[in-house]
Amino acid sequence: MEGQSVEELLAKAERDEAEKLQRITVHKELELEFDLGNLLASDRNPPTGLRRAGATPEAELQALARDNTQLLINQLWQLPTERVEEALVARLPEPTTRLPREKPVPRPRPLTRWQQFARLKGIRPKKKTNLVWDEVSGQWRRRWGYQRARDDTKEWLIEVPGGADPLEDQFAKRIQAKKERVAKNELNRLRNLARAHKMQVPSAAGLHPTGHQSKEELGRAMQVAKVSTASVGRFQERLPKEKTPRGSGKKRKFQPLFGDFAAEKKSQLELLRVMNSKKPQLDVTRATNKQMREEDQEEAAKRRKMSQKSKRKGGRQGPGGKRKGAPPSQGGKRNRALGGRMNSGPPPLGGKRKGGQHRGGKRRK
């Protein structure tokens, strides 16, 4: 009995082994091509089995897949293994198949301003050495960059140049100049970048007449030209059928919807307090305008009297001379009047609030 069971066990073991081998070994006419770096197995055997299956090849497909995967796994088991943090890992070789591009080919970048200039002039980059001999430190130093050979910001002694202010800090001046150069370089780099990506660069792009400007560019150029007069475009005539440009005024800015509620309350209470107080508040702007108007009237009256007097006396110089002399004195008086009034009024906040908006009458700056 025992012998039989032992025999049976052995036979069973043998059968199991055979089955396993059967499962593991796969017979293929043509060997598969393996690219273990990409975990790829290419089967070049002709698919006769699939063709024979006809309409429902699922079973055959599954068998084919199982066989090919088995072969791939067999190959993977043959790779050298190593231990990485308590896990047995097979080291894959380098992939041999070249995969196609994921993204399209990058288009050529536009040349930077320097590159355009160099190309135009035929300037080619001169080959320069990386290190330069620095006398001061007695060693080979970089041409530019960290601890470079000739760094004028690192000098410990600077003589004050002949024409400079003796109290000026020459060291700070050099550091400032360096900062400005760096900033300028950065600006140019960003501009080149913006040009490469065709980003919006606020510039006078369309304002120079080239002959191939778009309609929008021409419109913008025309608007800018119209506003570039001494009166900031106030007296420029329009063409017969030209329409007024919409939206050319300043956009009004309002307080945010959820501003500071406490501040809003405070300003409203202040407004109420001003309203309720029986004393009338001095409106500074209105007061100054009134004063200026009165002074102008006085000046005009005086001039008329002088011109009458000199006409009687004779001579054409009188009115001309008075006319020439008037504007500077007018300006001077205006300034003095402003100064006087400003000191006597309430703090500017109150004044501005009352007279902030345009309210009839001329408003002179």
Add this chain to the structure above:
Amino acid sequence: MRPLTEEETRVMFEKIAKYIGENLQLLVDRPDGTYCFRLHNDRVYYVSEKILKLAANISGDKLVSLGTCFGKFTKTHKFRLHVTALDYLAPYAKGFGVAAKSTQDCRKVDPMAIVVFHQADIGEYVRHEETLT
């Protein structure tokens, strides 16, 4: 929807002050919550902070009203007070109406002359139908 500008606030306060005088600061500064005035489509709404935060989630063109409408600004930026403000103005109201004659004239005028105009909205004669003859 936006808060009122200084000018708009001033115009509105002047109008409301004609009815409730200095008690207006009790409307601005309330002990039971933060209330504020907001302008939406030329109408002024008196709304608590809580409701305002909820109303901010509705897009402007779909928002019809919020809180209590106090009145509206006309095309020429004058403030017109609406009857919907009555609930808030009534507790603080002063007096009967607008004086028809100046203080000096009031003393000299005959007993039957009209001295005060009682300003009311269009629906008051309907509301007080029983009391009016």
